[in-house]
Amino acid sequence: MQSVTLGWMDYSIMLIYVGAVLGIGQALRKYMKSSSDFFLSGRSIPAWVTGLAFISANLGALELVGMAASGAKYGMMTCHFYWIGAILAMTFLSVFMMPFYYGSKARSVPEYLNMRFDGRVRCLNSITFAVMTVFASGISMNALAKLLQSLLGWDYHLSLWICSGVVLLYVLKGGLTSAIYTEVLQFFMIVLGFSPVVYLGLKEVGGWSVLKEKLAGVATNPASIGVGDKAFLPDAWTGAWSPMLKGASANPMGVDLFAMVFGLGFVLAFGYWCTNFLVVQRAMAAKDMSAARRTPLIGAIPKMLIPALVILPGMIAAGLAFSGKDDYRLPPKVIAESAYVNVVAAVKHVAATGVTGEAAVQEIAKAAGLKMMSGKVDAIIKASPNLSDADISARVQNAVAENDYDGVILSLIKRYCPTGLLGLALTALLASFMSGMAGNVTAFNTIWTYDLYQAYLAKGKSDAHYMWMGKAATVAGILISIGCAYFAAMYNNAMDVIQLVFGFVNAPLFATFLLGMFWKRITATGAFWGLLLGTTTSAVFHALTLATGNAPGVKGGYLGVVQSFPSEMAQNFWLASFAFLACLLLTTVLSLATKQNKTDAELTGLVYSLTPRIPQADEAWYMRPGVQALALLGVCLVLNIIFW
Template sequence: MQTIHLQWIDYTILVAYVAFVLGIGWTLARYMKTSSDFLTSARSIPTWVTGLAFISANLGALELVGMAASGAKYGIATAHFYWVGAIPAMIFLAVFMMPFYYGSKARSVPEYLKMRFDERVRALNSVAFAVMTIFASGVSMNALAKLLNQLLGWNYNAALWICSGVVLLYVLKGGLTSAIYTEVLQFFMIVLGFAPVVYLGLKDVGGWHTMNTSLQGVAVATSTNYAANAWTSTWQPLLAGPAHNPMGVDWFAIVFGLGFVLSFGYWCTNFLVVQRAMAAKNMTAARNTPLVAAVPKMVFPFLVIVPGMIAVALTANPGKDYRIPPPVIAQANYDQAVAVVKTATPADNAATVAAVDKALGKDVNPDKIAALVTANTTAKLADADIEKGIYFSVKDNDYDGVILSLVKKYCPPGLLGLALTALLASFMSGMAGNVTAFNTVWTYDLYQAYFAPGKSDSHYFWAGKVTTIAGIVLSIAAAYFASMYNNAMDIIQLVFGFVNAPLFATFLLGMFWKRTTGTGAFLGLFGGIAGSTLFHAVTIAQGNLPGVKGGYIKVLETFPSEMAQNFWLAAFAFTVCFTLTLVISLATKSMKTDAELRGLVYSLTPKTVDHNLSFWQRPAVLGTVLLIICVILNFIFF
C-alpha cells in the first residue's frame, strides 16, 4: 500500500538529473580562483539566472509538500502566502532595498548591518542566521530521507548521506555560482515535473469549474459556519471572520501579520534569497532579480496549491476511489490488521474495531470496518482488497501526503521518475541555498571578522570550502536531531519565528531613518525577540494544550487557530522592536557621520537613476505592473 517500485526509466531520469547537476559543478570548478568567486559569484550573473535562482532557493520541498497540504486544508485562500505574503515584499526589495544592499558593496546582509549600525548588530544577526540555516537545511533533509524511506523503501541513512553528498560535491566544486546555476535547472525540473500532475488531476475532477462545485459541497458539509465559497474564495471567507474560514484568521492578521511583518521580514532581509540578487552582475540586474522571480511566484499557486484542492474535490466523489492519505503506517501493521479482519465475524464488531485500532496504532471508522467484515464474510475478499478497505477506514488525515498521493495516482512509470526527480530537485535546491548562505555568512561575518582577520584571500577561499563541508555535516546532524524528536520541527519553527518576526523593523528604521543608532537597533532586536517569546508564553490556539504550542506561563488569549496566533505574534514582535528601536535611538547618540551613512540610508543616498534604461525596463515601472497584476489576481479570486 505504501511503497512505490520504480522501473529502469524512472532511475534513468533520476541518474541523468544527478549527472547534469554534478557536471555543472565540475564545469564551474575551473573558474573558482578567489574567495569572491566562491562565496559571492564575483557579482557576475545575468538577471534571468539570478531571478530564477532567487525563486528556486525558496522553493524547497517543504514548500511543495506544505503548500499542497495547505491547499487541501484551506483551499485557494492559501494563495495569500503568494499574492499578499510575497509579491508586494519582493517588489519593495527590488525598488527600495536592493540599491542599499548592492550599492553598499556589502558581501552579505549581516555585513550591511555592520556598515549601517555596528559589530553587535552584525554578530547577533549572523549567529542567528547561521544557526537557522543549518537547522532549516537539516529539517528539509530529514523530510527528504523519511519520504524516500516511506515511499521507495530506501534506507533512511543512505538516502540522507547520498543526497547530502551530491549537494556537497557540486557546491564544493563551483561555490555559489554552482548553487545558483543548478537552482535554475532545478526550477525547470520542478515546474515540468509537477505540471502534468496538476493537468491530470484537473482532468480527473472534470476541470476547474467542476472542482469548485465539488469544493462548495465540501465546505457546506464541513461546518455550518462556512459559506459555500470557503475553499474557493480568497477574501470573502476572511472578511466574514475567523470562525467562517478554515484558516481561522481575520483580515487584519493576514494583511499586517503575514502581508507586512512576516513577508517583508523574510523576502527583504533573509540572506538566503537576497544573496541571489547580490550575485547579479550590475545594479540594474540586482534590482530586477526579485521582479523576475515575482513572475513565476505569482502563478505558483496553480502549481502547488491546486493539487491540494484537487485532492479534496476527489474525496467528494466516491467513484474516484481516493482519500486524503492517512498517516504513514508500516506494512507489518497493515498485515496484522488484515489478519484481524479475515478472522472476524459481524457479531463481534466492537472487538474487531479495537483489535484493528491496536494493530494500526490509529483510530479507524467503526462503520467502515463493520462493512468490510460483512463484505468479507459474504464473499471472501483478497488480502489486497481488505488492506484497501482498512486504508480507507483510518480516521486521521496526513495532509503532507497529498502531493505524493496524487503522483502515485496519476503518474505511470517514466512520468513517476520525472515527478520524484522534481521532488528531489526541490530538496537539493533548498539545501544548497542554505549551505551557500551559511558559508558566506560564516566565512565573512564570523570567521574573518572575529577569528582570523587580515589573512590572505586564498586563506578565506579555503576557509569557504572547509565551511561548506562543515555546513553539510552540521545539516546532517540537524537532520538526525529532527528525526529523533517528534516535536523538533515545532521547536525549530518556533525559534525561527521569535528571531525573524522583529527583524524587519530594524531594517526599516535603519534604511529609512538616519537617526537610528546601533544601540537602538541592537536593544530593539533583543526586545523584539523577548516580546515574541513572552507573547507566545501567554497565548495559545484553540485545541492546543499549554506547552511547545504556547501558553506555558499563563493563557491570557486564545486564538481560533495556530496560524492566527503566529500572525499576531509577528505583529506584536514587530511593534515592540520598532517602538524600542525608535525610543532608544532618540535617547542615544549616533556613532556614524552622514558621510559614513551615504549609500546605506535612503535620505543620504543619491537616487538611482534609470534614464539609461528604456521605460519598460525600469524596476519601478516593472514593479508597478507586477503589483497591478497581483491586485487583479486578488480580485479574480476575491
C-alpha cells in the same frame, strides 16, 4: 504510505539529473579563482538567472508538499502565501532596499548591519542565521530520506548520505554559482515535472468550473472528506478574499483580515523576502545594480503563477475525494508499524465477542491510535473470519479517518504518472530537496567565513585562505546538516520547535531594517537591544497564547493562556505582528535615549535620506524598477479580483 516501483526509465531520468548537476559543478570549477567568485559568483550573473534562483531558493520540497497540503485543507486562501505574502515584499526589496544592499558593496546581510550599526548587531544576526540555515537544511534532508525510504524502500542512512554527498560535490566545485544554476534547473524541473500532473488532475475532475462545484460541496460538508467538522459557506474553498472578509470563523484557515494582511503580508513576508540572506544573496550575485534590482521583479512573475502548480493540486485532490471517483480519498495517516499487532488482535477480539457499533470502532481506533471510519470498520469486522492478518491490517489502514495532508501531492503523482513521467515528477521533487540544501549551505559558508571567521577570528588573511575556509565551512555545514537531520528524525516535534524559533527571529528583524534604512537617528545600541528584546518579547507572547484545540507546551501557552486564537496559523500571524511592533517600539525608544555615534557621512549609502538617487536617465521609462514594480502589482491585483 503506499510504495511505488520505479522502472529503469525512471532511474535513468534521476541519473541524468544527478549527472547534470555534477557536470555543472565540474564545468564551473575553472571559474572559481577568488573568494568573491566562490561566495558571490564574482557578481557576474544575468538578471533572469538570479531572478529564477531568487524564488527557486524558496521553492523547496517542504514548500511543495506543504502548499498542496494547505490547498486541500484550506483551499484558495492558501494563495495569499504567494500573492499578498510575497509580491508586495519583493517589489519593495527591488525599489527601496536593493540600492542599499548592492550599492553599499556589503557581501552579506549581516555585513550591511555592521556598516549601518555595529559589530554587535552583525554578530547577533549572523549567529542566529547560521544556526537557522543548518537546521533548515537538516529538516529538509530528513524529510527527503524519509520519503525515499517509505516510497521507494531505500535505506534511510544511505539516501541521506548519498544526496548530501552530491550536494557537497557540486557546491565545493562551483560555490554560489553552482547553487544558483542548480536552483534554476530545479525551477524548470518543477514546472515541467508537475504541469502534466496538474493538467491530468484538472482534466479528470472535469475542469475548473466543475472543480469549483465540488469544492462548494466540500465547504458545506467538510466532514465528507475528513477535513473538519464545521460547515462553511459554499465559497470557503474557492474564494481568496470573500471567506476572510466574513471573519476568522467563516474560513477553514481561521484567520482574520488583520492577521493576514498585516501579520503575513507585511511582517512575515517583508521579514523573509527583504532580510533573509538566503534569498537576498541571489540578488547580490547579479552582475550590476540594474540586474540586482530587477532580480526580485523577474522572480515575482513566476511567483504569482506558481499557486497553479503547487496549491491547485491540493484543491484537485479535495475535489476528487469529494466525488469519490475510483474510491480516491485523501491519503490516510499511516498506522505505526508497532501498532499492527494490537490492531489485528482488536479486530479479532471484537469479532469474537460480538461487540458492535460505536464501541467496536472505538476499540479498534484505540489500538491503531487514529480515528476510524465506522462504516468501513463494520465491514472489516464482518469479513474478518475469512481474512489473513495482512489483509486485516491493510483494510484497517484504509479505514483510517484522519488525513495525512503531506501525502496529497504524492498521491496525485502516483495516480496519474505512468513509468517515465513518474521518474520526471519524482526527480523534480528530489531536485528541490537537494537544491534547498545547497542554498542553505552556500548562505551558511558565506556568513561563517565573512561575518564570523574574518570579522572575529582571523582578520587580514589572504584571499586564498578565506576561500579555503569557505570550502571547509561547506564540508562542515553539510556534516552539521546531517546531524540536524538525525536530530529531526529522533524527536517528532523537533520540527515544530525549530519553526517556532524561526518565527521569533524573523519577524522582529524587519523592524530593525525598516528603521535603520529610513531613519538616520536609529543608533547601534537601540538596534541591538531592540532586536534582542523584540525576539524575547515574542517568545513571551508565544508562551502566553494558544490556538484552540492545542494542549499547552510546544505549541504555546506554557506560562498560562492569556489569549487564545481560532487556529495555529492565526496565532503565528499575530505573534509576528506583535514581535514586529515590539521591536519597532523598543528600537525607537532606545535610539532616542542614546547618542548617535555615526556621522552623516558614514551613513551615506546606507540610509535612504542621505543617499543620492540613482540616475535613471539612461534607461527607458518602462525599464525603471519603480514602473515595473507598479505593473506587477497591477497584475497581482487583477489575479486577486478574478479569484476573489
